[in-house]
Amino acid sequence: MAIRYLAPTGTAGTVPELKVSPLAERSGLRVVGEVGLATYEVWEGALEQAVRGDGDVYHLELSSVTFVDVAGTGALAAAAQRMGDGRRIVLNRPPHALRRVLEMFWPDLSSIEVSMS
């Protein structure tokens, strides 16, 4: 059996960040960075704003989010299930990892809409 491996590359240690800013033209937030252990708090804060927000639709602009782990997507699904009647979260261009986990565990959550445009 041929074993091949590649030695880890020595990238400098950078703790990931997650930054959140309000969208100018509609109700929602633009999120930049990655969702994981180091950034759950910021992510939960963003989701809390979505749950409390006004209007039927709350947008999360996620095109600059590079990764969301299972717990991060779980927090999103939990927030979506707390949305009031008829309200929903629209995810704009979420990363693949988030879509994959949503499809795996919450395939028919009516309060989440994924928009890839």
Added chain:
Amino acid sequence: MSAAAELHEPFVHPALFYGDEREYLAGTVSFVRAGLEAGDPVAVAVPAANLALIRDGLGADADAVRLLNMEEAGRNPGRIIPGVLRAFADAQPPGRRVRIIGEPIWAGRSETEYPACVQHEALINAAFQGRTVSILCPYDVRALAPQVIADAYVTHPTVIHAGSGPELDSGAYDPDQIVARYNEPLPPVADVPPCDFDAESLSQTRHMATEVAARLGLEGVRLQDLALVTAELTTNSVVHGGGSGSLRIWADDTYVVCEVHDKGRLVDPLAGRRPAARDQRGGRGLLMVNLVADLVRVHTDEDGTTVRCWFVR
């Protein structure tokens, strides 16, 4: 299937030993037909060639049965309880007996896969204890090694010989012993350097693993899955496994293999095998790993826990 067994224990889990096609069909088709006649939901998850046999044997009745190719749905044995058996059983109306034929062990299973297969068979008992479910597990006595057949007596409370006949007490039933015995150290892999991580380097470690896996030939969804798995296992080490761990990644002719070791001890053998309720918060990490990887092996002892995941390249 003896009526007496069903009266005393709602959960029925016999091994069905068969030596040829005739015995296979005698045991499986009668099991399915008994279920259909009783109005019970029935699923069959067996290797593709056997699935074709059962489908032909059932004729038009096959339409009323959920048929799954176990070589795909159960390629990773750790996926079978949440992704096949409970996925089907939990979706049925309460109060009905659910009948499933599950054949997770076939001659093509490798030595690397087998410990995960036999542990899965043992854990079916804990996963379905007290539920009104019948799971019939066929074993090909001609093609499988004697040790595999001997283990089937330990993982199943009852056995059926030659495809039909009475359901007999196995006489050796002791599933916990199988879970412990096959908690084997993972096959050694020479010369793959570990990469240590802690809370500060989780993101970097995931990036490194994904980059290396891409260079080893993993791509598309499989590569994304490896990123998710790496994030999950390394985060588990940081949160539950003593705050740090080490990761190794390599490839052989067929797979990219990713392994995470930490100082924690995995005490719940059903971890990662329980489906999660939709509104359950958390607890999906190891389940996701089992659902997406092509094989997962775990070794845990007083020195720590190692989880090794295989992804077809």
